[in-house]
Amino acid sequence: MSDGQEEARKLSPCVENSHNMTEGMGAEQLKEAANACFKNQDYNRAIELYTKAIELNPSAVYYANRSFAYLKTECFGYALNDASKAISLDSSYVKGYYRRAAAYMSMGKFKLALKDLETVTKARPNDKDAKIKFTECSKIVRQMAFERAIAVDDTKKSVAEAISADLENMVIESDYAGPMLVDGTVTLEFMLSLMETYKAEGKLHRKYAYQILLQVKQMFMTLPSLVEISVPDDSKFTVCGDIHGQFYDLMNIFELNGLPSPTNPYLFNGDFVDRGSFSVECIFVLFGFKLLYPNHFYMARGNHESESMNKMYGFDGEVKAKYTPKMSELFTEVYNWLPLAHLINKKVLAMHGGLFSRDDVTLDDIKKIDRNRQPPEEGLMCELLWSDPQPQPGRSASKRGVGVQFGPDVTKNFLELNGLDYIIRSHEVKSEGYEVAHDGRCITVFSAPNYCDTMGNKGAFITLRGSDMVPQFTTYRAVSHPNVKPMAYASSILSLIC
Incomplete structure (x- = not known):
């Protein structure tokens, strides 16, 4: 960790909001404290705070935020579950589909990721970022299909x-x-x-x-x-x-x-x-x-x-x-x-x-x-x-x-x-x-x-x-x-x- 990162952590609301100081905080306050931890790359502490927020108010936003923190810690299974929970709580919450697509791709499940990205592009047809990501994922799925189609069989040279x-x-x-x-x-x-x-x-x-x-x-x-x-x-x-x-x-x-x-x-x-x-x-x-x-x-x-x-x-x-x-x-x-x-x-x-x-x-x-x-x-x-x-x-x-x-x-x-x-x-x-x-x-x-x-x-x-x-x-x-x-x-x- 660089000196700058260390100094940022010292000044961070994440650090100030210790375990004892979070007592009595509302769900939204916990989410803001978790967001501060996330920005300072203290993802495990962010997960703890998002979890406390979810216990007070199990909202789609909190689940999607925790999903992102799980992605950063390579807990892709947990990230997938949280994103799916966010979608089940609010099927119109686009960020939930983004997070689930990311989890699927991290696990190599590109077809499932593409389905979620398609949902995003339909919900936001003018979202250029969503369209780019959908196009990139489509290319991967097509490439994988092509590679399977031309796969070398056992009778040919390795x-x-x-x-x-x-x-x-x-x-x-x-x-x-x-x-x-x-x-x-x-x-x-x-x-x-x-x-x-x-x-x-x-x-x-x-x-x-x-x-x-x-x-x-x-x-x-x-x-x-x-x-x-x-x-x-x-x-x-x-x-x-x-x-x-x-x-x-x-x-x-x-x-x-x-x-x-x-x-x-x-x-x-x-x-x-x-x-x-x-x-x-x-x-x-x-x-x-x-x-x-x-x-x-x-x-x-x-x-x-x-x-x-x-x-x-x-x-x-x-x-x-x-x-x-x-x-x-x-x-x-x-x-x-x-x-x-x-x-x-x-x-x-x-x-x-x-x-x-x-x-x-x-x-x-x-x-x-x-x-x-x-x-x-x-x-x-x-x-x-x-x-x-x-x-x-x-x-x-x-x-x-x-x-x-x-x-x-x-x-x-x-x-x-x-x-x-x-x-x-x-x-x-x-x-x-x-x-x-x-x-x-x-x-x-x-x-x-x-x-x-x-x-x-x-x-x-x-x-x-x-x-x-x-x-x-x-x-x-x-x-x-x-x-x-x-x-x-x-x-x-x-x-x-x-």
């Missing part, structure tokens, strides 16, 4: 095969001075040069980029959906959470904890890309280290290693801007082969999202998941990528609208069934960069500090020793980066949300 055939014809220009693969092989010298090139805002030649993608795809294809990792008693192992395209913060992790090596192994637990505008740099560094140290560098799929998320939140646009649409298609193929979970010393299970809607899931069930596809909207693969813990026992509907929320009893039962000590997951911003929940059995780690340049959170990583597997946490603040804002390559349709 993108990887087509690119492999063309690779020899790709020319390295004589003035190219960046990192070079020798005989197509990633070396430590190449990785050091690559990171320095990226720090200086340089670019890897497309031929080498394609070679890395083709090689890493072949490597991932040989791995099971659940990868087992053995950490010797006298060795350290590091687990990092979401990076989200924050390349310079990734470099800071390596400064703090050392570069990956056979004696300094890492697991990156999903969501390497999207939102941050240096996602290409992040993913090629991570893939490069995977090729360099295949048995000491691990990567798990996150919910953002998917085609629909990449099209919305910037990675697809960034790849197209820095390389080609064909490379974006190849990334989709590569992501489909990323492992879904890692078992460390047979005691700790790491996945991006969380646990399941069933009590009988075993490690063997995870191993058997057919992962070579886009994430489904339900089932074990979906829940590994999308689920979140909750403090209360049992399960509840996901705040994201995908996956489930699971309580401490669910975690306890899963661990006992599978003979595990605890789980490590990522997927959620935490103010300290990590959170220990469920009696120490569910640990969240999030490694993107000051997420999207606005959240003010710390980043963190976990280090374990093979001898005891006790988690140790290192936290850090964001470092500076070139003046390219997060979401610079994101879909224009996100103007519905931002």
